[in-house]
Amino acid sequence: MSTMMDKHLPSNWDSRGEILSFLPRLDEARLGEPLLDISGLSLRFGGVKAVDKMNLDVKRGEIHALVGPNGAGKSTMLNCICGYYRPWEGSILMDGQQIVGRRPDQVAQLGVARVFQRIELFRRMTVLENILVGRHRFMKGGVLSSGLFWGAGYRQESAHQQKVEEVIEFLNLQHVRKAPVGSLSYGLQKRVEIGRALAAEPQLLLLDEPVAGMNLEEKEDVARYLLDIREEVGLTIVLVEHEMDVVMDISDRVTVMSFGCRIASGTPDVVRTDPEVIRSYLGA
Numbered sequence: 001m002s003t004m005m006d007k008h009l010p011s012n013w014d015s016r017g018e019i020l021s022f023l024p025r026l027d028e029a030r031l032g033e034p035l036l037d038i039s040g041l042s043l044r045f046g047g048v049k050a051v052d053k054m055n056l057d058v059k060r061g062e063i064h065a066l067v068g069p070n071g072a073g074k075s076t077m078l079n080c081i082c083g084y085y086r087p088w089e090g091s092i093l094m095d096g097q098q099i100v101g102r103r104p105d106q107v108a109q110l111g112v113a114r115v116f117q118r119i120e121l122f123r124r125m126t127v128l129e130n131i132l133v134g135r136h137r138f139m140k141g142g143v144l145s146s147g148l149f150w151g152a153g154y155r156q157e158s159a160h161q162q163k164v165e166e167v168i169e170f171l172n173l174q175h176v177r178k179a180p181v182g183s184l185s186y187g188l189q190k191r192v193e194i195g196r197a198l199a200a201e202p203q204l205l206l207l208d209e210p211v212a213g214m215n216l217e218e219k220e221d222v223a224r225y226l227l228d229i230r231e232e233v234g235l236t237i238v239l240v241e242h243e244m245d246v247v248m249d250i251s252d253r254v255t256v257m258s259f260g261c262r263i264a265s266g267t268p269d270v271v272r273t274d275p276e277v278i279r280s281y282l283g284a
């Protein structure tokens with residue numbers, strides 16, 4: 001299969017050893033089992049039905065894209081999965097456990113990590129420190145009270161440090177590891193955000209427009225990182241994205257939303273030829 005990713009590979013692509021060794025590998029026998037099962041999900045804002053009786057099933061080890069026109073309800077879906085919004089009705093089962101009613105920190109403890117559409121990093125902190133924040137859920141009392149940013153405290157936590165270094169290595173961020181995040185290009189900052197989410201050892205990674213605003217090379221890099229994580233680790237990824245080249249190249253399945261509802265779901269090839277999808281979205 002020839003894809004846009006074949007045209008550009010990060011320079012050290014073939015030279016790396018096992019990637020992100022601290023992330024548990026998906027047992028092949030479990031590939032394709034349901035991980036996220038959303039049924040009958042609805043949420044209104046005033047008179048607007050942002051999400052309307054949505055069903056979505058995400059299988060272990062797949063990259064699942066959620067696409068649709070502006071205002072279709074995609075980000076609202078992600079916000080419900082993370083626990084930021086509480087749906088009016090419906091159920092969200094993650095690995096068999098109900099998410100609806102849990103706080104965002106409780107959902108994070110279930111292994112759900114989110115990368116936001118807008119950059120949400122600590123601009124004055126370094127790349128290394130920002131990615132270390134992703135380790136927060138494993139630290140008693142949180143990152144700051146653990147004293148991890150200061151000399152001895154940080155050195156003693158070699159387990160956290162080693163995982164952060166693996167993330168930095170995987171995402172080719174070595175050259176900026178001590179740079180304040182605010183000094184980096186937009187593309188690198190987005191990469192740091194993905195790094196912070198990976199440091200949280202997610203079972204499910206939610207990405208809201210991970211390649212928006214990037215140049216072609218940056219998009220290809222991110223797409224390649226996601227494919228590599230999926231292939232080598234078996235991490236389950238749900239992404240919301242408008243860049244259809246990337247969506248069609250890297251997704252195993254695509255769900256299309258319009259006006260809060262699901263209008264199609266299937267492999268990229270099935271979805272791209274669906275008359276309703278062409279009418280409501282692709283052909284628009």
Ligand SMILES: Nc1ncnc2c1ncn2[C@@H]1O[C@H](COP(=O)(O)OP(=O)(O)OP(=O)(O)O)[C@@H](O)[C@H]1O
Nearest residue numbers: 045048049050068069070071072073074075076077
């Ligand atoms: N916090 C909010 N308060 C009021 N209305 C909201 C809120 N969040 C979303 N909406 C509305 O809900 C609908 C769905 O919005 P949402 O952001 O989920 O769509 P989207 O598919 O992610 O759009 P985009 O692709 O433009 O990001 C829109 O009509 C939006 O204006």
